[in-house]
Ligand SMILES: Nc1nc2c(ncn2[C@@H]2O[C@H](COP(=O)(O)OP(=O)(O)OP(=O)(O)O)[C@@H](O)[C@H]2O)c(=O)[nH]1
């Protein structure tokens with residue numbers, strides 16, 4: 001597995017993460033040896049391992065399950081709960097992802113849960129919302145050879161809510177469209193109408 005820039009992704013280093021969290025606690029003025037914090041570096045390291053587990057999962061394997069259903073119309077999974085981590089501040093941005101595609105000429109479809117798995121795996125990396133949205137769309141294009149893909153993510157960024165500009169409730173919407181959804185304004189408008197309809 002490699003980063004987008006080609007550099008190899010190193011395995012998770014638990015001991016290093018524990019030591020780093022302990023250092024960070026000292027840096028903010030805390031006493032990492034007081035009772036309440038003794039196990040915190042261990043817990044945070046484990047939480048980081050989980051939250052960034054998508055660095056170590058191959059997206060192409062997630063999408064290996066396909067069925068020949070001969071279905072060539074829209075398949076759309078809406079409101080997939082999504083928790084990711086802003087790579088600038090390492091705090092959460094979270095909301096919902098909507099993932100739709102038009103199967104290719106072969107009519108092959110993938111398991112519905114696999115669409116949510118792809119969202120999860122890219123979300124569990126240090127991210128920006130735009131790249132997360134595009135990576136999900138591009139993984140589907142790569143593996144399903146679909147006529148079109150549309151991904152919309154609506155999220156709140158805690159780095160904008162709990163610190164900095166402090167605008168809780170502000171919501172960011174990003175979309176990535178590929179194939180027919182990019183070429184045809186009508187197809188795109190129809191899909192967006194279904195996605196955004198409450
Ligand atoms: N485009 C984009 N920006 C993001 C995302 N997550 C966080 N940001 C922004 O990244 C920017 C980082 O700006 P900097 O000026 O380098 O950092 P900062 O001083 O902490 O910025 P403030 O958040 O404005 O206090 C901020 O404007 C964040 O709102 C994201 O997913 N997409």
Ligand SMILES: [Zn+2]
Pocket residue numbers: 086087088089090091157159160
């Ligand atoms: Zn941020």
